[in-house]
Amino acid sequence: MIKKEMIAMLLAGGQGSRLGVLTKKVAKPAVAFGGKYRIIDFPLSNCINSGIDTVGVLTQYQPLRLNTHIGIGIPWDLDRNIGGVTVLPPYEKSTSSEWYTGTANAIYQNLEYMETYNPEYVLILSGDHIYKMDYEVMLDFHKKNNADVTIATMPVPMEEASRFGIVVADEEGRIEKFEEKPEHPSSNLASMGIYIFSWKILKEALIALSDEKGCDFGMHIIPHCHENGNRLFAYEFNGYWKDVGTLGSYWEANMELIDIIPEFNLYEEFWKIYTKSDTLPPQYISGEARIEKSIISEGTEIYGEVVNSVIGAGVRIGKGTVVRDSIIMRDTRIGENVVIDKSIVAENVEIGNNVVLGIGDDVPNKLKPKIYSFGLVTIGDRSVIPDNVKIGKNTAISGVTEPSDYPNGILESGETIMKAGDRR
């Protein structure tokens, strides 16, 4: 009989619509981060570093890149004979077939997978946070308190508390009250969306609530366990943790990596972050290039100027080009004499010569002012930007654009272009 003490279930099916064009064709966990990584690398690396070798990854929205990235789990040493990484998409059943309608519903639909491993504990993770955490320490806390459910929490500023699930705990950490996204939060201890369940309790709760529409951990399972008088504990985490759910926080978290000694340090020897690297060669910095305070990944060729930026693998930045305060993802090619200010340029984008990104005033986006804000220019995967155009702030571009898409060669601040087609 197979027996694993703790297995992890990683929720990676969400679209992350607040990342706008970045998640048009890929699920949020597959979005690039910190040059060579993808967001899902962080929870996956945490798993293997914490000694968890059985991870189910639940996918639903646009899983192609996620599937390719995970493969059989080689980069994380999760290619195992027993256990390892398993990608779990929704599947057809003889009774009712449905998509994953909520976080807990997705887990419920994979009861059988978990059953195979006969675990004592199940760790629930989400695939969209940047952090380093030892789940084994959290498990020890769970065991020490003889808990049924342990929720990882961290203090957040009071004004942001209403965005999270909020817990009120006593001195020992036992949870007295749980509020999901409350209007008037009664504490600032926020749930990080990381739970350890004792397997029996989780199974019971999932089955009890199996008819719940869009069954969600924060909305349904946790309150259900609380009402049933289960022992719920709050495990307080004090390290670096970042929800990169919005373009602003995504950009900020990337920029924090280039500090001289970043709070979230990728260069430490212990707790390495693993990723699938398909680009190996070193980067080339030419004689005319100038680089200041940036991180740059493998195989990139730089002939221009890069300041305060995060550059992915296999990027090419042409002569006379200046890239400032920006994120450029892998395999993007940027022409000559281009100026890029405060932009997020996704993977495999082609930017022509003499293009200017990030000009003009900070006018709110006309289409989706809540998503495309922070004064950023956001360009989606495989887009093409023609020569000699100027692009304003709070703009979004996706697809193959042509000079005629830019009236007078300018895309004013706050405008959006969504076109069909991919860069080949």
Place this chain on the structure above:
Amino acid sequence: MRAIGIILAGGNSYRMKELSNKRAIAAMPVAGSYRSIDFTLSNMTNSHIQRVAVLTQYNSRSLNEHLSSSKWWDFGRKQGGLFVFPPTVTMDNNFWYRGTADAIYQNLTFLKNSHEPYVVIASGDGIYKMDYNKVLEYHIAKKADVTVVCKEMAPGQDIERFGILRMDEDGRIEDFDEKPMVATSNTVSCGIYVIRRRQLIELLEKCAKEDRYDFVKDILVRYKGMKRIYGYKMEEYWSNISTVESYYETNMSFLQPEIRDYFFRQYPDVYSKVDDLPPAKYNPGAVVKNSLVSSGCIVNGTVENSVLFKKVFVGNNVTIKNSIILNDVYIGDNTTIENCIVESRDTIRANTYHKGENGIKVVVEKNERYVL
């Protein structure tokens, strides 16, 4: 492919000076992110060779570490795969590998147990890309017994360290001199051979009976009149790194865009063991010109016309010029390094000065490292 591969990776050269103290030449780091043997291994996997033996002898720790998993070259197979064969003591043999032919002879079982009709033998110190199928096609077309891959070198290069050969119009080798005092032609052997497996077994057994151990001297040179030994001219980039000068030149040649494009961008790729290192980081004060920088480096100083291998730390106010810094080197503040090769895992103290005056200086300091 209808061939198995044998990589001769046991060698050492006194002309590598201090660099070969730590490792066999096949394990030398090359071009920032690779090891010398990666090129031959990648060529083999890209030519669809399924079974490859690596014969090691001299200081193979570093090489064994590099080859500890064969998955990076896609050799983690159920059928075939990668085999590392160091010399072993057996009931009837307790010698080291006494030469290249002896090394293969001592692993004759590997040859006998294979069923592929041909063998590709290559050395682990060549930097090149090659489809061995092309050589095999040529070998079959010429009805050759042995085909030797060779390259015409530009005049003025130090070619007396190679086997020098001359061919007739058909490509048959008329003359073959191993490391002559004076080279009579500028066509050199690249140390890559294609031979029928049964033919190889037969020749090796004959050699062993006569107490002869060298593949070049005792097989190629000795049999050149009797057997049909052909030369296959290679036109693409090929370089051998077994002297300090050629090692330096080869690494520096990757600063040329054509060579980078050929190796790094054009299909097929060169594979290597993946280290989980973060992207290179440039802090305020970093000035980098015409250089290769590998992952995991942190740069605070000036780097010009140089190659930084993985995980190099360059301190404040440091100047590095025309130099090669191997893996995991820590360079303290205010230090100057010019025309040097700095050995891997070394720690260069702050406020020091290293310069190769006539030619390239190999820096091996072995200082303790006091960093957090």
